[in-house]
Structure formats: structure tokens, C-alpha cells
Amino acid sequence: MKKFLALFSLSIVLVGCGSAKQTIDDLAVSNPIVTSLNLSEVTDDKVPVTINPGRFTKETVTYRLPRVVQGTYSVSDFGKYVDDFKAIDYEGNTLQVTKIDTNSWTITDATKLDRIEYFVNDTFDIETSGGIQGEQPFSPAGTNIEPENYVLNLHGFVGYFDSLKNSTYTLDITAPADFIRTSALETKGTRTSEDGASITSSYYAPRYFEITDNPMMYGKLDVEEFMVGDIKIVLSLYSPTKQHTASSLKETVYEMMEAQKAYLGDINSTPRYDIYVYLSRGDETSPKGFGALEHHTSTVVVFPEDSSLEGLKAQMVDVVAHEFFHIVTPLSVHSEDVHYFDYNKPTFSKHLWMYEGVTEYFAQHFQVYEGLIDNNQFYNSIIQKINISKNLDDAMSFTIMSENVLEEPYASNYYNVYMKGALIGMCIDILMRKESKGQRSMLSLMKELSNKYGKNKPFEDDKIIDEITSMTYPSIGEFFKTHVEGDVPINYDEFFEMVGLTYGTSEAPTNYIFAGGQNIIFDADPQKGEIFFSEMALKNSFWASQGIKTGDVIKKVNGKDLTLMNAQEIITGMFSWQEGEEIDVELNRNGETISIKTVLTEATAEAEGLIEDENASADQIALRKAWLKG
Numbered sequence: 001m002k003k004f005l006a007l008f009s010l011s012i013v014l015v016g017c018g019s020a021k022q023t024i025d026d027l028a029v030s031n032p033i034v035t036s037l038n039l040s041e042v043t044d045d046k047v048p049v050t051i052n053p054g055r056f057t058k059e060t061v062t063y064r065l066p067r068v069v070q071g072t073y074s075v076s077d078f079g080k081y082v083d084d085f086k087a088i089d090y091e092g093n094t095l096q097v098t099k100i101d102t103n104s105w106t107i108t109d110a111t112k113l114d115r116i117e118y119f120v121n122d123t124f125d126i127e128t129s130g131g132i133q134g135e136q137p138f139s140p141a142g143t144n145i146e147p148e149n150y151v152l153n154l155h156g157f158v159g160y161f162d163s164l165k166n167s168t169y170t171l172d173i174t175a176p177a178d179f180i181r182t183s184a185l186e187t188k189g190t191r192t193s194e195d196g197a198s199i200t201s202s203y204y205a206p207r208y209f210e211i212t213d214n215p216m217m218y219g220k221l222d223v224e225e226f227m228v229g230d231i232k233i234v235l236s237l238y239s240p241t242k243q244h245t246a247s248s249l250k251e252t253v254y255e256m257m258e259a260q261k262a263y264l265g266d267i268n269s270t271p272r273y274d275i276y277v278y279l280s281r282g283d284e285t286s287p288k289g290f291g292a293l294e295h296h297t298s299t300v301v302v303f304p305e306d307s308s309l310e311g312l313k314a315q316m317v318d319v320v321a322h323e324f325f326h327i328v329t330p331l332s333v334h335s336e337d338v339h340y341f342d343y344n345k346p347t348f349s350k351h352l353w354m355y356e357g358v359t360e361y362f363a364q365h366f367q368v369y370e371g372l373i374d375n376n377q378f379y380n381s382i383i384q385k386i387n388i389s390k391n392l393d394d395a396m397s398f399t400i401m402s403e404n405v406l407e408e409p410y411a412s413n414y415y416n417v418y419m420k421g422a423l424i425g426m427c428i429d430i431l432m433r434k435e436s437k438g439q440r441s442m443l444s445l446m447k448e449l450s451n452k453y454g455k456n457k458p459f460e461d462d463k464i465i466d467e468i469t470s471m472t473y474p475s476i477g478e479f480f481k482t483h484v485e486g487d488v489p490i491n492y493d494e495f496f497e498m499v500g501l502t503y504g505t506s507e508a509p510t511n512y513i514f515a516g517g518q519n520i521i522f523d524a525d526p527q528k529g530e531i532f533f534s535e536m537a538l539k540n541s542f543w544a545s546q547g548i549k550t551g552d553v554i555k556k557v558n559g560k561d562l563t564l565m566n567a568q569e570i571i572t573g574m575f576s577w578q579e580g581e582e583i584d585v586e587l588n589r590n591g592e593t594i595s596i597k598t599v600l601t602e603a604t605a606e607a608e609g610l611i612e613d614e615n616a617s618a619d620q621i622a623l624r625k626a627w628l629k630g
Helices: 009-016 208-212 245-263 309-327 352-370 375-389 398-403 418-435 442-452 462-471 474-484 492-499 537-540 542-545 567-575 619-630
Strands: 032-038 047-051 060-063 082-089 097-101 106-109 111-120 147-154 169-174 180-183 187-191 198-205 214-219 223-226 231-238 272-280 291-296 298-304 503-511 522-525 532-533 551-557 583-591 592-599 604-612
Touching: 082 097, 082 106, 106 298, 147 272, 169 208, 169 214, 180 198, 180 272, 198 208, 208 352, 208 592, 214 231, 214 272, 223 245, 231 245, 245 272, 245 309, 245 352, 272 309, 298 309, 298 567, 309 352, 352 375, 352 398, 352 418, 352 442, 352 537, 352 619, 375 418, 375 503, 375 604, 398 418, 418 442, 418 474, 418 492, 418 619, 462 474, 492 503, 492 619, 532 551, 537 542, 551 567
Parallel strands: 032 169, 231 272, 272 298
Antiparallel strands: 032 047, 047 111, 060 106, 082 111, 097 106, 147 214, 169 198, 180 214, 187 198, 223 231, 291 298, 503 604, 522 532, 551 583, 583 592
16 A cells, blocks of 8 residues: 655644464355445445355354455445445345444345345545545545546445354345446456446455455446556556546556566566546545555555646556556565455454565566666655654654554554665675675575565564574574664665765755755644645745745635635645646735746755765676666
8 A cells, every 4th residue: 555645744744464363153054255346226325235144053143344454554444335224034024133343234034035235325425634644534445436536445334243244245236227237357348238327247256365365346447458568458447537548658657567578577566557546626525645555466546636747647657667566576576564454353464574675675676677767866855754744753663653553642642664675685685686786686585585475475573583593694583683683774875875876965856845955845823724825935946936925825726715724735736837838826825816827847956965975996886787777
């Protein structure tokens, strides 16, 4: 998972991814659990769901929807979105049902149970917190029910019986005949209604995990299919106002995934990879948690629709690349906590440094390694992660944080898995290359672990660090002991020295909401509800060239009023602005309206950053070259 939290620093200003071990003992025979969703009979924005589990031999059974889903590290409570839950016997009578918690229903007289029926509300309509450690599921893990679009993260519609997560499922989805439907699950057949108005598509899942791991998208979609080497890429996009198209993103996705395949080399990959992109309108009933959620052969992505094309392309590279690299970890290399995942009372692995941190490191490192960005751009991304990580708890054991990620103070430090977690990956990568004289790396280590374990064999959570140490070098073990299991902050200067990097001040590219590093150019007055340019804005070359002044209140951005309530949404859009894009910003300067209508030019700022040391030794330069270019 990757959360698109471009405004981590702004928020401070404004506020002041298996199945369970089990035995099948509830069914007399192991028949498929027959499940159906009817998108052609949606009532009051609710999808009817029917579950036929076959005959039970027990008098009491419990049915659940997930409390937590894999790849997320917060509570989603999908049972909250279920209405009118009924258990019906073979005579058509209702059976007694007791709702024992938010996500669970116990059915008595279960030997008489014929089917379960209920309705599901979508999560997109009621988001208030963006799903970021909040009350709603993270948007890419959520669901959407609209006349023209259905985001079918199936864990939001289909549940499981406690001891039957290894039972097979058949899934029938009925939808209007003119809907385009894309699914990572293979269609086993279709049938058309007598009046031709709807088509039912049938799918098969060998266990409940396959239900949760294979999202779908139905509706008035824009779809592009193309090959990247031996992988078939299916890009499905929903843009409510048709502002963006799948074809406009095709070349960017192709170049990105071609570079990723080259970077991964002989790591086994999937024959098909689905990318589902939902673009949010930004109104009250639209999703607000921008980012993506990984699956074995797909990812669900939510971005703002009002992004420019260049901005959307940049987001795709940053976020979708991260999700694709999850095919390495945790999808191929993972612990028992991941493999035997409990959707109701999950236990969490100690190794988010690997699952999210190393994945994020790969998503940044492959870009410089494969020539998509230059060295300085890569160095800037490293410095940005260091700066953000120091705003979090830099003296927190990463393994303890990972294992207790739902609890405080660890939950509020989760974002550090993308910052310090990636930096942990970088440090191990440099150490591996130094110890092996450039012959081994973080990527080669993950390949070795993937070959040893793979998606069907989990490692033991408490033993993997010792195992990695025995596979590599004592210095790797000492690093883990001190900085990953331990709580000693990393001295990054030691690693930069190994590759001949030092600090220096220079005019460097920035974006349109920062003035180098994490120096955000906005400030806020919570009492007046206003956001205005700070002194830092004058250090951003673009804004300085527009004649802005400290204290200018930002009233509108591209026609939208800017308030404290919608600041994250609008300024996140500004984060993705790209050179050459037209903008329209309205300011208030001491009661006078100032209008800035212009085309974006390059934004730079003078800042301290990493530079290549002119006095670096031959060994340092050789290690830097091995690190950045192989």
C-alpha cells in the first residue's frame, strides 16, 4: 500500500497484505460457497448480496466481513456498511441472527440455513477523513456504487465463515449489459438475461483469500490492454468528467513497467497485471484517501481528477511503481502473520521495514538505476525522506512499531514506513554492495529470499533477521540490531561517505508548495480560516517571479475556493502541478483581489542537499556507481 500523503508537513501547520490455518468441520461436504452480487438491482445506493454456503452440520455458525484487510495497517470494519442482514432456511423462513460485533453475525439453527441475504453500502460516499488511520477504509481498499461505476474491492461485499476460509467460492456478478467489466479473476462464463438488459459473469476463487486479492471494476470505463515483455497490462480508468483517458497514460505506464521489469530481472512475475484507476471528483461524496493498495496481480488506485495530465503521470510513476514492486515483498517474501492472515483479529509482522520500506526504496531506486531520473533527483528524494522521517519518532524500534501498528504511539508513526523504512533499505543496499565489492545488493538479497520462500511458503517472523545475517555479513546483522530492532537513529552521513556524497548548497528544482526540502510555503490562521503565503514562498523562484507577498491570502485555486476544510485536497493537487500547465490563482492582499493567470515555469529554491564530493576516492566513486547504475 502507498498513501499519497504529499501534505504531511502541511497537516502539521494547519492543525497547529493469505488464509488462516483451519480445519473444515462445519460442512458435511466441501461444496463451493455460492455468492452473487446484483448490480442491476441496486436500491438506495445499496448492492444486494446472496451467500449460499451449502449444508452445515453445526447448530451455530458465524459469518464475518473483514475488520482489517491485507496490505492495510488500520481498522476498516467493513461490517459497518452491511444493512438488512437475513439468514433464510430451506422453507423460506428467517432464522435467528445475533450481531455479536461490528463485523460478525452468529446464526442459530444453522443446519436449516439455505442462504444469507444482505445489502452493502459503499464506503466512498461517506468518507470524511480520507481513510488515513481514520473511521473509513483507506480509499483504494474501499468500495464505490454509482450508476456509471462500481469499484468492487470484494472484501467489502463478500464475507467468510470462520472455519471455511479455505473453501472454494463461485461468484456471480450481474450488471447492466452495456457495462465494461474488468477483473483479475478469470471469467468462467457469462449468461444474458431474457430481456437482454443484464449480463451475469461467473468467476471462481479457490479460497477466500482469492476473493480479497482480486478486485474488479465495472461500469462506463476506459480500458487499455498492452504487453510489457511477457506481462499483459490491463489499465482500467474511470474519470467522471472524462478529463483523463487510459490511452493518455498508456505510454507512461509502459515505460515505467518496462523499466521495472528490467530492474527486477529474473524475479518471477505475473503473466497479467491489472491497474484500476478511480479519479475522484473532489466533492462531498468522493473518496479523499489518495494512493493505492497492492494485490498479487493488481492494484487499485485513487487520485484526484483535477490533476493535470503531467501531474497524473507523475503520480502514476511514484505510486503505481511502489505497488508493482510489492510482487517481491510481501507477496513473494512474507511471514506467517501475512500468510495466515486473520481478517478479524490480525497479528502483525515485525517487518514493515521490508514490506513497505524496501518496496518504497525499490520504487525510488529503480528510477535512477534505469535512467528515468538523474542522480540529483534521486538524491533530492533521499533528503526529502530524511527530513520527513525526523518529524516523526526517529528513536522508535521499527520491529516493535510494526508488530503494534494499530496501537498508539505506533499508529501515528505508520507513515514512517515510507520514509525511514525506505532509508533502511537504502542503507542495507549500500552495505551489501560495499561488503561484496559491488556484487550483491538489497535486490539480490530479496531475490535469494524469494527463491527460498516464495508466495506459498512463509518465513518465521522472529527468525528472519538472524537468517538474513547468516546469508549476508556481520555488518548487516549489526545494522539490524542497532537501527531496526534497536531504537538508535541512523547516522546517514556514514553511508553517504561510503559512496562519496557530501552536503552542499545549490539552487535545486522544487515543486510549487515547497521552497526546498520540507520548507512549506504556506501558513494558516485557524481562527480566520485562511491560508496564506509565508516568508518561505519568496524563496520559491516561481512564486517570487509572480510578485506574491508574504501574507497574501489564497482565496481560489483554479476556480475552487481554498479553505481549511478542503486544503489537503486542493494543495495535494498543487503538489502534482507540472511545468507548462496553465493555472489560475486568486489572492487577497489587504482587501485587494490579485489574480495570477499564467503558465507554470520551473520552480527552484536554494537548499542544502546531497552533492557528489569532488575529493571522493576511487573506491567511493566505484561504490557509488555500483549503487546507482549497477
